[in-house]
Amino acid sequence: MHAITKTKPVPFLDLSAQYKSLEAEWLAAIRETGARGSFILGPNTQALEKEFAEYVGVKHAIAVANGTDSLFLSLRALGVGKGDEVVTTPFTFFASAETIDMAGATPVFADILPGSLCLDPASVRARITAKTKAIVTVHIFGYPTEMGEIMEIAKKHKLAVVEDCAQSFGALHNGKVVGSIGDTGSFSFYPTKVLGCYGDGGMVTTHSDAVDERIRRLRNHGAVKPFVHTEIGMNSRLDEVQAAVLRIKLRHIKDDIAGRQKVAQEYTQRLAGSPVKTPSLPKNGTHVFNLYTIRVPKRDAVRQALTDAQIGTSQCYPQGLHLQEVYKHLGYKPGSLPACEHATTETLSLPIYPGMPLDHIERVCEVLLEAVRG
Known part of the structure; x- marks a missing residue:
């Protein structure tokens, strides 16, 4: 047992040591980005999307501005809107439910399992109605939800499934990385996360070409090409500097x-x-x-x-x-x-x-x- 200093503070989180180990690569990436002059949706973002999709095991990964947007854009791309209900957990950060309201739908809260603190499939089943459109399940604290039962419920009732993976990047369920099991996976790169950047950032993962295409459109003001807009979207784009640090951290x-x-x-x-x-x-x-x-x-x-x-x-x-x-x-x-x-x-x-x-x-x-x- 090491000697314990009674007055030595213990921080809840200390990212400084990790930063020091990455500092040279990080500063080089900033210089390279500045010299290139491409700061939004450039080559680093494109490369990160490819590398991220490969790691998670999905066909597509779409970089967005933050984790909240990744949830909201997932719901919109899956057709969730006014009059719909979405079942989710009450034991989570507010964004998991807030984005359901933002999409125009109503959150319906199911209970959790005492062991995992994730959604209780039995409680989810009890809350399915004719209005239910989707399930947002949260892999809380890094623990993967029991996705087998969740996906069975979704298949039976023809529901979309959004995996909120904000706290669980890299977690495995039955050999699959979370974010590759539902219709979409939603990730946050807030600095405190398992994979965090030095600011805000997010990602959506999907196997669906249609969902990928729509989220790419929605994240950029609903534009199909410059100055041509087919629907109301938003500005939710990851910048090149954050994409660069995420590529470095993904390697580690x-x-x-x-x-x-x-x-x-x-x-x-x-x-x-x-x-x-x-x-x-x-x-x-x-x-x-x-x-x-x-x-x-x-x-x-x-x-x-x-x-x-x-x-x-x-x-x-x-x-x-x-x-x-x-x-x-x-x-x-x-x-x-x-x-x-x-x-x-x-x-x-x-x-x-x-x-x-x-x-x-x-x-x-x-x-x-x-x-x-x-």
């Missing part, structure tokens, strides 16, 4: 994922046998640990103890989306989705990132175990 992604998994393993070993419930691992896939999220009783007191010890944490998520003020009109009440509501009282995300020092892991565990046992 296997090591980065392995680094996250190593930190997770260290946590799990040290917390075994304690009151702390560590993250479940999928039986038919791999967890990439965008977040290492535990469940503990008296979560708020435990989090405060970690904060007092200068250890960064995150509470994902403090309230299910079905109980948020913005969705009050949908009529959900406390107790409507019990598994989600219970999870929001217990979940706490600990620091995790590739290369996290072992003494930081040990310090987090020491303070955490003292708090839960005290």
Whole structure:
């Protein structure tokens, strides 16, 4: 056991070491982009789309401005609109539901599985109506949803499936990379993600030529060629500088994922046998640990103890989306989705990132175990 310095802060996320290792390549890419004079949808973006599609195992990848746009454009390209319902999880970042409203449809919240914290297929089945058009399933925290059952439900009811992969780049389900199973995969490149850029960015993946063609049109103001517009679109284009850094980081992604998994393993070993419930691992896939999220009783007191010890944490998520003020009109009440509501009282995300020092892991565990046992 390493010596532990009681006053040494432990950040929730530290991207500086990774940046230093990539700095020379990154600055060279900026110089090259500037010298070329192509800054939007140029050769780096085109190359990234090709490389990304190959990694995920899909025919097409379309780079967009951010993860929220990737969800919204997916829904629009799949024909979701006014009068439709889309089933999704309440235990997720707001964008997963917000974009359903943005598309003109109504989110319908299903409950989650206590182990994976992903959508519960049985709860999804119970919420299918004649108005249901699609399912947005979220691979939360890096854990892949049980896609076999989700796809069976979709096939039976002729529904589109959008995989929200914002927190799960590189996760596997039955040997397939997430984002290659549904009709579309939606990715965020926000800097905190498994594959993150140095700003905002996103990607949509699909096997469909028609969906690919439409999203490419929609992301560029609905234009089929310069100054010729066939529908109302938007401005959602990835810039060349972000595409350049993503290409660099994609080449190192296997090591980065392995680094996250190593930190997770260290946590799990040290917390075994304690009151702390560590993250479940999928039986038919791999967890990439965008977040290492535990469940503990008296979560708020435990989090405060970690904060007092200068250890960064995150509470994902403090309230299910079905109980948020913005969705009050949908009529959900406390107790409507019990598994989600219970999870929001217990979940706490600990620091995790590739290369996290072992003494930081040990310090987090020491303070955490003292708090839960005290």
